[in-house]
Amino acid sequence: MEIIGVIIADDHLIFRKGLSIVLNEIPFVKLIAEASDGNELLNILKKRPADIVLMDINMPGMDGIEATKKMKDKYPETEVIALTMHEEIGYFNKMIEAGAKGFLLKKITKDQLEAAIKAVFYGETFFSEEFVLSAKPNKIPTQNKPSIEISEREKEVLKLIAKGYSNQEIAEKLFLSKRTVDGHKARLFEKTGAKNAPNLIMYSLKNGLI
């Protein structure tokens, strides 16, 4: 079997070390380097090509979504397996759109990691079962249904709702009419399918919108 070159991109020292131990126990894997954010990853790739990048989503500096997009732009042969702590469908869709071919929870076992690297290296996809269950199945193979996108303004309004401001207060803070805030909020309801404000907050947190 061929040797598969792997790079870890994760800002979290302890997790990187743990992952490197587990990777070293997989015979067909060679750990090429460790990066602590997206920029470092791109610098490493200039000199040392890799087959697979195990990519954390939440990183300071350049996060996993942006790093994946930029990486796939320059090095389309290098595949990305996303790593995440929780089942956040919002991030899931964004990472898939950015080009990730696999998606793993960080609580994964060695066997699952091994299977994922092998699958993605040989052109397939690999997803932790949590994602297969929570995501709509057709999203995984086709990967063309866009995740819901909320605009910048909507996100601003959303954050202020979460902080407990009324529509009137939000309007004052953003120098808008209360009716405009009503409008943004109504659009948020449409896009998310939420019934009311508490439900909207719940949905947004679950899906990584805020």
Next chain:
Amino acid sequence: MEIIGVIIADDHLIFRKGLSIVLNEIPFVKLIAEASDGNELLNILKKRPADIVLMDINMPGMDGIEATKKMKDKYPETEVIALTMHEEIGYFNKMIEAGAKGFLLKKITKDQLEAAIKAVFYGETFFSEEFVLSAKPNKIPTQNKPSIEISEREKEVLKLIAKGYSNQEIAEKLFLSKRTVDGHKARLFEKTGAKNAPNLIMYSLKNGLI
């Protein structure tokens, strides 16, 4: 310097491995064992005493809060440093009440880990700065202000609010008067200090209430 015996209790393989590497690099620390949940930890302690337990909060089977309580009951000499992924103040207070003397984020560096183990072993406390900032300072030294407790009924109502039901709908689901639901909700506002329903959801998720 004395050798400090440490046990890791975490359900997450990769994190355990990473932590063990970092611990092995600290000269005065001896890693005694690794446990993947609270029950395993208690079994290990029967045979092998430890000075410090690095305790994850979210574990299947017996979680970190319960494990800390039971452990401190039988082995009051063994100190607990809690490990968590996020800054969840609700868990923070519960762990402190259970007897934890330190609180670290999992994204910690080796130096911080070293300092935390040393501090707690010598009778002090150690908290990641994120907790010092987010928690009320007087909670840390005195540790006697209870975390907010919400009743069962209040939790039921809270969950239904999060799902997007109106007070009237919640009343029907729970076979109560709408006014009763209003009352529970008002008490939730009092206890949490939330300004309104969206804010209440935000607070509850942040603090592990739901």
Next chain:
DNA sequence: AGAAAATTGGGTATAAATACCTAATGATTG
């Protein structure tokens, strides 16, 4: 046993949110 808290419910009033409608402007993009 007695105190405290939880659970239940009512009245009244105001504030806020939500559901419909419409529409102008500006930016982006095919």
Next chain:
DNA sequence: CAATCATTAGGTATTTATACCCAATTTTCT
């Protein structure tokens, strides 16, 4: 250049939430 979408904002009506007041019953804890 035309189409689309984001952003802005108004009108009107209804529903809902929240803020005060109060109090009875049950459960829990000391």
